[in-house]
Amino acid sequence: MGRIIFYTPPTVLKAFKDLGIILFLAVVGLSSGAGFFGLIASKEGLFLIGLGILITAVPLFLVGLFMKLYKKMNYLTLCGALSGCITSLPSLTFISNMSGADAAPLGYATVYPLTLALRIFAAQLLGLLLI
Numbered sequence: 001m002g003r004i005i006f007y008t009p010p011t012v013l014k015a016f017k018d019l020g021i022i023l024f025l026a027v028v029g030l031s032s033g034a035g036f037f038g039l040i041a042s043k044e045g046l047f048l049i050g051l052g053i054l055i056t057a058v059p060l061f062l063v064g065l066f067m068k069l070y071k072k073m074n075y076l077t078l079c080g081a082l083s084g085c086i087t088s089l090p091s092l093t094f095i096s097n098m099s100g101a102d103a104a105p106l107g108y109a110t111v112y113p114l115t116l117a118l119r120i121f122a123a124q125l126l127g128l129l130l131i
Helices: 010-032 036-041 043-069 075-085 089-099 103-130
Strands: none
Touching (some): 036 043, 043 075, 075 089, 075 103, 089 103
């Protein structure tokens, strides 16, 4: 259609993606940094950090151990599933780029919907218990 180019080169897409991530992290850092150290130093802060570790690390470790030892799951699929368990798209991207296979995204897509629903339920349950 005339002189209009509809194709965007990959380098431009990567630059805009990186710029978006940088702006997001800058805004998050500026808005949460003021009371961060005060919160960590308090008892409530340490309690919340402990709950966060329990909610994230313990189920992830148990599922990974069970799937590897008892179900003999493929390593790349397991990495993708564990990435989906923590709803971490950057880790999935890293695994996919390093392996070059489609096993990791398959594992991610398998567990992501259930994990997201369970996290929402767990957050609401914790909110009700802590009130």
